[in-house]
Amino acid sequence: MQIAVFSRKHILRCAVALLIAAATLTAKAQQKQYHRPNIILIVADDLGWKDLAFMGSRFYETPNLDKLAKQSLIFTNGYAAAANCAPSRACMLTGLNTPRHGIYTVGTSERGNAKTRKxxxxPNKNVLDRRFTTLPAVLKQAGYLTAIIGKWHLSNDPLLYGFDINKGGTHQGHPPSYFSPYKIPALEDGKPGEYLTDRLTNEAISFLEENRNKAFFLYLPYYAVHSPLQAPDGLVKKYGQKQKAPGQANAVYAAMIENMDMNAGRLLNKLQELKLDSNTLVIFTSDNGGIRATSHQTPLRAGKGSYYEGGIRVPLAFHWPGRIKPAVTSEPVTNMDFFPTLLDLLAINKDTLQLDGQSMLPVLNGGTMATRPLYWHYPVYLQAYDKKEDQAQDPLFRTRPGSSMRLGNWKLHQYFEDNAFELYNLERDPGEQQNLAASEPQMLAKLKAMLQQWQRDVNAPVPQQPNPQYP
Structure with missing residues (x-):
């Protein structure tokens, strides 16, 4: 047997060749991996549909988000899948409607005076069951680094649901204080007086700097502008001296909005500085409508906690330079659609997943989606926030048990206590003031049949048991 003898020079030459080959393969693998965009999902808390200047506010100043809007696809009919925090977030991150996961509200479903509940x-679930597949878990499996910086509200620990990094996410629905010490277990307190929205943005910027060479999903759900209403003194003073607008005059709330806008601008500027903006999809939205006693959403009716338009319609912008053409669309979409949209955008197979949302990719590409019904289900009670301001069905509750749906320009409400229906044409009546249930019997019958079939299809609970405490 002949044994080959290699010189040291030959071995060195081979080693160098192998290193070059390995580097080339690594570069190609990285190129293949990083052609997918980074994703930043910014979710404001309780920010109303009309609480931004580009959405029509004449009081709040949001120059950074206005600039983003000019470069984005704006949805004027963007919806949250629920009218308050936890269920909306559960729907968004699972792509499933409320009957699937059982989170219908925050806390107990027996809200309000027991003697006024018919x-x-x-029963409501307060923790998202870990058997549900979440968006961050799918993205993590696809090679993304996943982070949540801000409000979680679906369990004690978001790291169990697909996130690699958690800064500030707990079961808390709002901060005890917007000024440090925050008393948020998953976020170390800053210097006394540090403002929470500033701090979360600092954490987000650090995340970008540290992971600029990785594919990442950054979920940035600000606690702002949820109560308690607290903001830096300088901004509060500014709005205290500014001329008020009808229904929008709260100086502290306005200051919270402008501070959030400033921080969104800081984050977007950092993306540009790091040269990540062209390969980053930024989504901006709110988890539900704003509290009407704090800020009116006219012409929309009501606000947070209600399934009239003011409680579920929200700002929504998709921004990806060079890939998503800036435009304004009236296409009705919901935050449940984010999950399938992102999977389609990233060419991730979703065939094995049960998703109630539909891909918005045709709209992002400049087209339209087929007309489809949107459904909301809320078999729970939510007490009034302000009887004079809420604009709810009655002064006692923002929500009584029921379902709602939208098909085209038609909106149907069903109430389970007495099986009453309300029917509105949103094109002619965006404020849902003229109930057409009696004058449009054919449309009422069509939508009732669709709604009841959907309730059967998703096994939606329809409570009917009388409350013995009701007189």
């Missing part, structure tokens, strides 16, 4: 509502 039926026993469906």
């Amino acid at each position: 039926i026993i509502p469906t």
Whole structure:
């Protein structure tokens, strides 16, 4: 047997060749991996549909988000899948409607005075079951670094649901204070007086700097502008001296909005500085409508906690320079659509997933989606926030047990206590003032049949048991 003898020079030459080959393969692998965009999902808390200047506010100043809007696809009919925090977030991150996961509200479903509740509502779940597949878990499996910086509200620990990094996410629905010490277990307190929205943005900027060479999903759900209403003194003073607008005059709330806008601008500027903006999809939205006693959403009716338009319609912008053409669309979409949209955008197979949302990719590419019904289900009670301001069905509750749906320009409400229906044409009546249930019997019958079939299809609970405490 002949044994080959290699010189040291030959071995060195081979080693160098192998290193070059390995580097080339690594570069190609990285190129293949990084052609997918980074994703930043910014979710404001309780920010109303009309609480930004580009959405029509004449009081709040949001120059950074206005600039983003000019470079984005704006949805004027963007919806949250629920009218308050936890259920909306559960729907968004699972792509599933409320009957699937059972989170219908925050806390108990028996809200309000027991003697004014006609039926026993469906029990509410306060923790997202870990059997549900979440968006961050799918993105993590696809090679993305996943981070949440801000409000979680679906369990004690978001790291169990697909996130690699958590800064500030707990079961808390709002901060005890917007000024440090925050008393948020998952976020170390800063210097006394540090403002929470500033701090979360600092954390987000650090994340970008540290992971600029990785594919990442950054979920940035600000606690702002949820109560308690607290803001830096300088901004509060500014709005205290500014001329008020009808229904929008709260100086502290306005200051919170402008501070959030400033921080969104800081984050977007950092993307440009790091040369990440051209390969980053930024989505901006709110988890539900704003509290009407704090800020009116006229012409929309009501606000947070209600399934009239003011409680579920929200600002929504998709921004990806060079890939998504700036435009304004009236296409009705919901935050449940984010999950399938991102999977389609990234060419990730979603065939094995159960998703109630539909891909918005045709709209992002400049087209339209087929007309489809949107459904909301809330077999729970939510007490009034302000009887004079809420604009709810009655002064006692923002929500009584029921379902709602939208098909085209038509909106249907069903109330389970007495099986009453309300029908509105949103094109002619965006404020949902003229109930057409009696004058449009054919449309009422069509939508009722669709809604009841959907309730059966998703096994939606329809409570009917009388409440013995009701007189």
